[in-house]
Amino acid sequence: MLRKLTEKRVRDALGTVMHPIAGVDMVAANAVEHVGIKDGAVTVILKADPKAKDIMASAAKACEEAVAKLSGVKEVRTVLTAHRDGPAEPAPPKGGFAMKPPAPPPPEKLPGVRNIIAVASGKGGVGKSTTSVNLACALSQQGLNVGILDCDIYGPSVPRMLGGADKPDFTPDDRIKPVIRHGIKTISMGHLVPEERATIWRGPMVIGAVQQLLKGVTWDIDGTLDVLVVDLPPGTGDAQLTLVQTAQVNGAVLVSTPQDIALIDATKAYDMFAQIDIPVLGMIENMSQFVCPHCQGTTDIFGHGGAVAAAKAKGIEVLGEIPLDPAIMQQAEAGLPIVLAAPDSDVSARYAAIAKSVASELQS
Numbered sequence: 001m002l003r004k005l006t007e008k009r010v011r012d013a014l015g016t017v018m019h020p021i022a023g024v025d026m027v028a029a030n031a032v033e034h035v036g037i038k039d040g041a042v043t044v045i046l047k048a049d050p051k052a053k054d055i056m057a058s059a060a061k062a063c064e065e066a067v068a069k070l071s072g073v074k075e076v077r078t079v080l081t082a083h084r085d086g087p088a089e090p091a092p093p094k095g096g097f098a099m100k101p102p103a104p105p106p107p108e109k110l111p112g113v114r115n116i117i118a119v120a121s122g123k124g125g126v127g128k129s130t131t132s133v134n135l136a137c138a139l140s141q142q143g144l145n146v147g148i149l150d151c152d153i154y155g156p157s158v159p160r161m162l163g164g165a166d167k168p169d170f171t172p173d174d175r176i177k178p179v180i181r182h183g184i185k186t187i188s189m190g191h192l193v194p195e196e197r198a199t200i201w202r203g204p205m206v207i208g209a210v211q212q213l214l215k216g217v218t219w220d221i222d223g224t225l226d227v228l229v230v231d232l233p234p235g236t237g238d239a240q241l242t243l244v245q246t247a248q249v250n251g252a253v254l255v256s257t258p259q260d261i262a263l264i265d266a267t268k269a270y271d272m273f274a275q276i277d278i279p280v281l282g283m284i285e286n287m288s289q290f291v292c293p294h295c296q297g298t299t300d301i302f303g304h305g306g307a308v309a310a311a312k313a314k315g316i317e318v319l320g321e322i323p324l325d326p327a328i329m330q331q332a333e334a335g336l337p338i339v340l341a342a343p344d345s346d347v348s349a350r351y352a353a354i355a356k357s358v359a360s361e362l363q364s
């Protein structure tokens with residue numbers, strides 16, 4: 001017999017979804033404004049701060065998935081309503097007495113790591129991983145002890161860009177020793193599981209994996225890291241939230257291509273960091289001009305400077321412009337980033353200047 005679809009069952013399902021900012025579930029965070037049920041069609045109205053609407057949109061999707069699993073549900077719709085108040089007061093538990101759930105633990109300073117810099121973008125394929133490895137190498141060339149964490153659980157690419165996915169060693173107490181490539185300490189899902197297995201991971205597994213990659217690794221194998229560069233997957237999803245909730249992130253670097261759409265997406269990433277008080281150090285315009293490998297002439301394929309102009313208009317500092325240069329791609333594919341392969345090139349000088357700006361923001 002089918003169980004009757006009731007508001008309680010819907011609310012119980014919503015109670016299995018974490019509120020991305022409050023750190024407790026959606027019901028406890030008092031984010032469920034209304035639940036309507038009509039002929040198997042469920043409408044859930046969720047309160048969301050307009051500044052956090054991208055983060056809340058992914059929580060709304062998780063709510064839809066949780067409710068859709070209930071028997072008797074034919075259709076689920078969520079609506080986000082503007083909500084500008086401070087942090088939501090948790091609803092009292094059903095038992096009667098009002099009790100605040102414990103606050104989520106604040107992000108910790110990662111042992112053995114002085115600074116964490118996240119490399120992010122709203123859109124895929126704009127060059128975050130390429131930028132992360134070259135930035136890490138350029139910071140290392142400036143004498144810093146550098147690590148790079150590949151936080152892209154579904155599509156790890158850092159091992160390939162640094163020359164191979166060797167299996168890491170483990171300490172006697174089962175902590176992962178980072179793999180050392182070109183002097184950089186690195187770890188990635190790609191070092192731990194075969195690539196095809198990574199793609200089937202679901203949300204909660206991603207959260208666990210990111211926590212493990214951050215906290216289960218002996219980053220200070222070779223002395224305290226001055227900086228851990230974190231290569232994020234695109235968007236504002238589980239990996240990003242887990243990173244910022246687990247470890248203190250000192251700053252974010254955004255990567256954008258000159259096309260408008262990529263910039264709009266990058267400003268979404270900017271809003272996410274602004275919302276959680278992580279300083280955005282600036283934006284890098286990647287693939288800004290095409291450099292012809294034959295004549296070294298430059299062509300503005302996407303309309304050069306679009307990201308730079310719009311970033312400035314939004315008050316985001318521009319850290320540098322990296323051209324679309326086939327050598328950057330070839331070197332990444334070959335596992336030897338261009339900064340190491342051609343340290344005297346114009347492109348390497350650009351990465352070095354960006355690394356200098358980033359290094360000037362680091363804590364010693």
Ligand SMILES: Nc1ncnc2c1ncn2[C@@H]1O[C@H](COP(=O)(O)OP(=O)(O)OP(=O)(O)O)[C@@H](O)[C@H]1O
Nearest residue numbers: 124125126127128129130234287323324325328329
């Ligand atoms: N400045 C550049 N010039 C030429 N090729 C580049 C440049 N930047 C990145 N690429 C190439 O573009 C492709 C995408 O880059 P990359 O993997 O770094 O992007 P991503 O933002 O990390 O992607 P994803 O969102 O999938 O993680 C790669 O083949 C890379 O070699």
Ligand SMILES: [Mg+2]
Nearest residue numbers: 128129152157
């Ligand atoms: Mg990437």
